[in-house]
Amino acid sequence: MVRVRFAPSPTGYLHIGGLRTALYNYLFAKKMNGIFILRIEDTDRARFVEGAIENLISTLRWAGLDYDEGIDKDGGFAPYMQSQRLDIYQKHIQDLLGNKKAYYCFCEQARLTSLREEQSKLGHQPKYDKHCLKLTDTEIQNNLENKIPFVVRLNVPVSEPIIFFDIVRGDVEFNSDVLDDQILMKSDGYPTYHLANVVDDHLMEITHVIRGEEWLSSTPKHILLYKFFNWEIPIFAHLPLLLNSDRSKLSKRQGDVAVEDYRAKGYLKEALVNFVGLLGWTAGDDKEYYELDEMINAFSLERVNKSSAVFDVQKLNWLNAEHLRKKPILDLLEMLKVELQKSRFNTKVFSDDYLLKIIDAMLPRVSFTHEFVSTAEYFFDIPNSYDEETIKKRWKSNSAELLLKYLEKIEALNSISKEEFEQALHKTAEENSAKNADLIHPLRLALSGVGGGPGVFDIAVILGLDEVKNRIKIAIQKISNGENK
RNA sequence: GGCCCUAUCGUCUAGUGGUUAGGACAUUGCCCUUUCACGGCAGUAACAGGGGUUCAAAUCCCCUUAGGGUCACCA
Numbered sequence: 001m002v003r004v005r006f007a008p009s010p011t012g013y014l015h016i017g018g019l020r021t022a023l024y025n026y027l028f029a030k031k032m033n034g035i036f037i038l039r040i041e042d043t044d045r046a047r048f049v050e051g052a053i054e055n056l057i058s059t060l061r062w063a064g065l066d067y068d069e070g071i072d073k074d075g076g077f078a079p080y081m082q083s084q085r086l087d088i089y090q091k092h093i094q095d096l097l098g099n100k101k102a103y104y105c106f107c108e109q110a111r112l113t114s115l116r117e118e119q120s121k122l123g124h125q126p127k128y129d130k131h132c133l134k135l136t137d138t139e140i141q142n143n144l145e146n147k148i149p150f151v152v153r154l155n156v157p158v159s160e161p162i163i164f165f166d167i168v169r170g171d172v173e174f175n176s177d178v179l180d181d182q183i184l185m186k187s188d189g190y191p192t193y194h195l196a197n198v199v200d201d202h203l204m205e206i207t208h209v210i211r212g213e214e215w216l217s218s219t220p221k222h223i224l225l226y227k228f229f230n231w232e233i234p235i236f237a238h239l240p241l242l243l244n245s246d247r248s249k250l251s252k253r254q255g256d257v258a259v260e261d262y263r264a265k266g267y268l269k270e271a272l273v274n275f276v277g278l279l280g281w282t283a284g285d286d287k288e289y290y291e292l293d294e295m296i297n298a299f300s301l302e303r304v305n306k307s308s309a310v311f312d313v314q315k316l317n318w319l320n321a322e323h324l325r326k327k328p329i330l331d332l333l334e335m336l337k338v339e340l341q342k343s344r345f346n347t348k349v350f351s352d353d354y355l356l357k358i359i360d361a362m363l364p365r366v367s368f369t370h371e372f373v374s375t376a377e378y379f380f381d382i383p384n385s386y387d388e389e390t391i392k393k394r395w396k397s398n399s400a401e402l403l404l405k406y407l408e409k410i411e412a413l414n415s416i417s418k419e420e421f422e423q424a425l426h427k428t429a430e431e432n433s434a435k436n437a438d439l440i441h442p443l444r445l446a447l448s449g450v451g452g453g454p455g456v457f458d459i460a461v462i463l464g465l466d467e468v469k470n471r472i473k474i475a476i477q478k479i480s481n482g483e484n485k
Numbered sequence: 486g487g488c489c490c491u492a493u494c495g496u497c498u499a500g501u502g503g504u505u506a507g508g509a510c511a512u513u514g515c516c517c518u519u520u521c522a523c524g525g526c527a528g529u530a531a532c533a534g535g536g537g538u539u540c541a542a543a544u545c546c547c548c549u550u551a552g553g554g555u556c557a558c559c560a
Binding site: 007008009011041042043044046047105109112120123124125126127149151169172173174175177178179180182183185186187188190192193194197212213214215216217218220238240241243245247248249275278279280282284285286287288305306307308309310311312314315316317318319321325362363364365366375390394435436437440441444448450451452453454455456 | 486487488489490491492495496497498499500507508509510511518519520521522523524552553554555556557558559560
């Protein structure tokens with residue numbers, strides 16, 4: 001049974017890279033009919049952020065990545081929060097202490113600092129000098145009894161090759177000499193990541209450790225721990241990193257890195273998940289558009305890329321438009337209503353029928369739901385100004401006169417179809433020996449205030465006869481008299 | 486700096502010894518459209534460099550270069 005975990009630390013928002021790590025864990029678990037676990041790595045009390053866990057969970061839920069086991073979903077391996085497992089780490093550190101695979105260290109910060117300075121002055125890699133390893137049992141007992149603060153360090157063996165297998169990268173080899181005697185237990189009694197993650201992964205029966213590449217160089221420490229505990233080593237898969245457009249590590253400095261940022265900007269979860277899934281993985285075919293279940297089906301860790309990937313928002317935007325167009329019309333209706341509530345039109349009431357027509361007309365023209373409102377305000381109110389560029393280009397000396405004639409033509413009718421709007425226009429143009437375009441463009445401007453959008457007769461039908469007549473009158477007055485704005 | 490990882494169009498990628506090096510986003514042009522999009526068609530655009538191995542190298546090996554990660558009582 002495959003068991004994988006996403007193990008974030010609750011230091012704030014969910015990073016976009018974290019979303020991808022969670023996604024790959026999720027995809028792999030679902031593909032293998034395994035279990036996807038959410039474990040909270042909150043062993044750093046200084047960095048704990050209030051509300052971060054709740055935020056993490058709700059963001060994961062929003063993305064559709066439901067976990068099978070977690071802090072509120074016990075699968076028999078609780079607790080899933082490391083701060084609640086301190087006794088477990090305590091017990092295991094004693095095992096290590098017992099067979100000298102780890103040792104107490106009572107060194108003060110000052111000594112450590114000067115040691116480090118000395119080493120780097122000599123051009124050496126800063127490393128603990130195993131000073132406290134030489135302490136006798138009685139010295140240790142004394143220190144403990146005198147309540148001298150201590151940490152517990154990993155007793156890294158000298159010059160030992162450490163080789164492990166990684167699904168993404170193959171065999172990776174390190175020499176133990178480059179490893180420091182890592183602190184496993186901090187002086188506050190909390191474990192460090194290295195201890196906690198190994199103990200928990202073993203106890204929670206994690207089969208595959210899927211995490212970011214930033215963990216690759218500390219993996220040998222973890223291997224050492226598995227060996228010291230005499231535990232089976234899980235299979236590792238270190239994911240390539242996500243980069244800014246200048247190829248530096250994806251960071252807040254250069255745009256949005258929090259999933260919530262993208263959510264707030266109106267990105268669809270389907271698009272974000274689709275996009276992020278493709279950043280570092282392909283099925284090997286040309287498929288770019290994925291629903292979540294399709295991605296589960298196609299996913300494999302073997303096809304994860306080795307090289308890091310630049311987060312290109314252009315492609316995300318395209319995918320967002322693609323996913324938007326695949327949405328059921330009633331979903332779009334609800335989303336439009338939400339956008340309307342957030343807009344300056346939130347006091348106005350529109351019928352579902354009216355909104356549905358707008359969606360139908362605008363869908364090929366938008367990439368985001370908020371664009372139903374922002375790029376087509378004329379459906380929700382009379383234009384309060386007319387685009388100057390378009391006036392310059394399309395409003396001729398005879399425009400007002402032609403529109404007036406057109407108005408007369410449709411004035412007589414009491415209801416009207418797209419065809420009738422169009423025929424009336426053709427007839428008006430003909431009778432005044434003008435081109436259709438001479439009327440169409442001013443009409444569009446009068447109705448919408450802008451130069452682009454759905455077909456002008458479609459707009460007219462959606463707005464309705466009375467509104468069309470009204471807007472023509474107002475436009476003639478405002479534009480002809482230079483009262484724009 | 487030590488160690489580790491990586492290297493195909495601007496970007497995401499396909500490619501596992503023999504391909505006109507393919508696709509997608511972006512970009513350019515054309516068509517459709519009396520507008521703007523969508524859509525369709527076409528175009529520009531890549532194997533980091535140098536050595537090997539081989540009849541044959543984007544593909545295997547080595548070196549160089551470049552980028553990234555990591556070297557905490559952070560994860």
